[in-house]
Structure formats: C-alpha cells, structure tokens
Amino acid sequence: MDYLLVTLLQLLTTIGNLALISLGLAVIFGMMRVINLAHGEFIMLGGFAAVFATQAGVNIWIAMLVVAPLAVGLLGFIIERLVIRHLYGRMIDTMLATWGLSLLLIGCATTFFGNRVVGIAAPTGGLRIGDYSIGSYDIVLLGIAIALYAGCAFLLMRTRAGLRARATMQNREMAASLGIDPSRVYAVTFSLGAALSGLAGGLLAPVSGVVPTMGVAYVAKAFITVITGGASPILGSAMSSGLLGIINSTMNILVSPVMGDIALLLAATIFLRLMPTGITGRFFKGKA
Numbered sequence: 001m002d003y004l005l006v007t008l009l010q011l012l013t014t015i016g017n018l019a020l021i022s023l024g025l026a027v028i029f030g031m032m033r034v035i036n037l038a039h040g041e042f043i044m045l046g047g048f049a050a051v052f053a054t055q056a057g058v059n060i061w062i063a064m065l066v067v068a069p070l071a072v073g074l075l076g077f078i079i080e081r082l083v084i085r086h087l088y089g090r091m092i093d094t095m096l097a098t099w100g101l102s103l104l105l106i107g108c109a110t111t112f113f114g115n116r117v118v119g120i121a122a123p124t125g126g127l128r129i130g131d132y133s134i135g136s137y138d139i140v141l142l143g144i145a146i147a148l149y150a151g152c153a154f155l156l157m158r159t160r161a162g163l164r165a166r167a168t169m170q171n172r173e174m175a176a177s178l179g180i181d182p183s184r185v186y187a188v189t190f191s192l193g194a195a196l197s198g199l200a201g202g203l204l205a206p207v208s209g210v211v212p213t214m215g216v217a218y219v220a221k222a223f224i225t226v227i228t229g230g231a232s233p234i235l236g237s238a239m240s241s242g243l244l245g246i247i248n249s250t251m252n253i254l255v256s257p258v259m260g261d262i263a264l265l266l267a268a269t270i271f272l273r274l275m276p277t278g279i280t281g282r283f284f285k286g287k288a
Helices: 002-031 039-055 060-082 091-113 136-158 160-170 172-177 182-208 215-229 233-254 257-274
Strands: 126-129 132-135
Touching (some): 002 039, 002 132, 002 160, 002 182, 002 215, 002 233, 039 060, 039 091, 039 182, 060 182, 091 215, 126 136, 132 136, 136 160, 136 182, 160 172, 172 182, 215 233, 215 257, 233 257
Antiparallel strands (some): 126 132
C-alpha cells in the first residue's frame, strides 16, 4: 500500500513538472502562435535568477516566486519590443529568430555563469510514507502548477484583460477597430508567457539544478505537450500534461527515464495521428 501511494505521488509529480514547463509556451505558442525556440532558455534564466537571488540573501520563496518571473518577464518584454513584434504572422522567420536567440542566451549564460551546475536546496523537507521517503517539495510543485493553470484560465476567460487578449489574437484588425491597442496586448501577453517560463525555471531549480544548456531538455517536451493539447492552449496543455505525464512516469518506473521520454514522444505522435487538431481540437477553437 505504501509503495502504491509513493508511486502515485511520483506520477503526479511528473504531471506537475510537465505542466509547469509547458505553461509559458502555452501562452506564447498556443495562444500567440509564436514558435519560441528560446522557451527552454527562458526557463534556464529563471533558474539562474532564483539561484543568484537566493545566494544574495533573498528569501528562497521570494526568489522563486517573484524574482525569477519578474526578471524573465522583463527580458521577454525587451525581446518582444526589439525582435518579435516585427515578425508576427511570419512563423518561419520567428522560428529562426528565436532559434538564434536561444543560441545567444546559451552562449551568454555560459560566458557569464560558467558551464557548471548550480542549485539551491529545496525549501521543504522530506515526507515519510511507511518505509519510503519522498521530497515534499514535489507535492508543493504540483499544487503550484494546479494554481497557476487555474489562475491563467480565470485571467483569460473571466477578465476584461483576457477578453482583450483573446480578441486580439483571433482578429488583430477587428480588435484595433474596437479601440484595443494590439501592439500593447501582444507585448504584455508575450511578457506574461516569458514570466511563466521564468517562474517554472525558478521553481524547478531545487529539483534539477541549473546549467546553461538545461533548456534543451525542456523545450521539446513543452512543444509536444502544447501541440498535443490542441486548440485550447491552457485547458489542452493541462489535459495533455496529465495524459503524457502518466505515460512518461509509468515508463520511468517500469523501465528507465530514457524509455519514458521515448514513450512520451510515441504517445504524442499517436495522439496527433488519431486527433490531428489535438485533444481539445474537436471541442474548442481559439479559446483558452
């Protein structure tokens, strides 16, 4: 019984981690249709921001929940104003630009921070279940992931700001004719997506450590999750995180982490073969 409970918690932890690394991309790619290949580097920079802020004496919760998203959100705003805003509607150009940005950020991080793993201790201790012990921080991450998805869904579906954002993404010209400033909406939405990516990096820093090349491991999983989710970026990403997380975690436990990643990719391929518009494609179109 204890082993089953621990296994269930590990499964939920995998789902929570997958949901965290996908949320920022769900906003930037799923909602804005910007192919952001620098998404993994936004996560990496959030991790570095949390680590260095903690080492400077900032409370670890403030470093992870405030400093990391603010730092990466500000960087995302600058990048959107300087680069991305000139490329909306040009998906190939956006993909190439963010790929170059990804390489630039990895190079800068390696130059300034060194090619070594840095990290911080988890802010919560272990949890004892019978003869087994797991980190209680993993459960905290799952709770934060659920809260973030619920908050984003509420923001996009139940607030005036969310209505303006959805209207702008669906029809920029019509939104402008109704008095909405599309340029400002795009900038704020991109910054929000970047901030969510930085928040994920800060929260995962105690679990995975931080190294300049860590984003490579995250970006593929995030894209697979968001694309599998389909037309509704927030709800779809939440649902695909659950499905793919179960498959990934099960194979991790039964075989190995490598087979877990392979199974995740195969499962996503099968899902998209059976449901070309994603899990939510049949039920939603252009909704959060």
